[in-house]
Amino acid sequence: MQQDVPVPPIYEWSNRAGGKPLDPQLDGLVRDIIGKVADKWTMLILEALNDHGTLRFTDVGRKVGEISQKMLTKTLRQMEADGLVHRTVHPVIPPHVDYSLTPMGRSLGGAFCGVWLWVEEHHAAIEASRKAFAQRNGAA
Numbered sequence: 001m002q003q004d005v006p007v008p009p010i011y012e013w014s015n016r017a018g019g020k021p022l023d024p025q026l027d028g029l030v031r032d033i034i035g036k037v038a039d040k041w042t043m044l045i046l047e048a049l050n051d052h053g054t055l056r057f058t059d060v061g062r063k064v065g066e067i068s069q070k071m072l073t074k075t076l077r078q079m080e081a082d083g084l085v086h087r088t089v090h091p092v093i094p095p096h097v098d099y100s101l102t103p104m105g106r107s108l109g110g111a112f113c114g115v116w117l118w119v120e121e122h123h124a125a126i127e128a129s130r131k132a133f134a135q136r137n138g139a140a
Contacts, residue, residue, distance in 0.1 A: 033082070036082065037084075041072070042078075042079060045076065048060055048063035049085065055099055057076070057097050057099065083102055084105035085099050087099055
């Protein structure tokens, strides 16, 4: 008879900050930030600004690709509100606006770099799994 062996969690939440209990306010902030930054547009804007430095609004859109101006504006405003990007308005005619990452934005990009590395390492296995799943479910 096989016994169930407990599987250790991927991350021990009690290991953070000296094992202090989770602060409900901090938990709410973490969930809010993950919800905002884990979307594809924020990640792609972070990548574009990290790779190319300061960019004009239209250049951010070109580097990201396939993003509407409305979504680009919304995402950049949210990133500015969260302290991830710095917005500089140049008082010229016609006016132009530049965006650059703040130190906090650069550090977030570094934190999410691990995701890109993980995908790079596992992309073949992910694709194979998706293909096998589609075949099992008749969506080949």
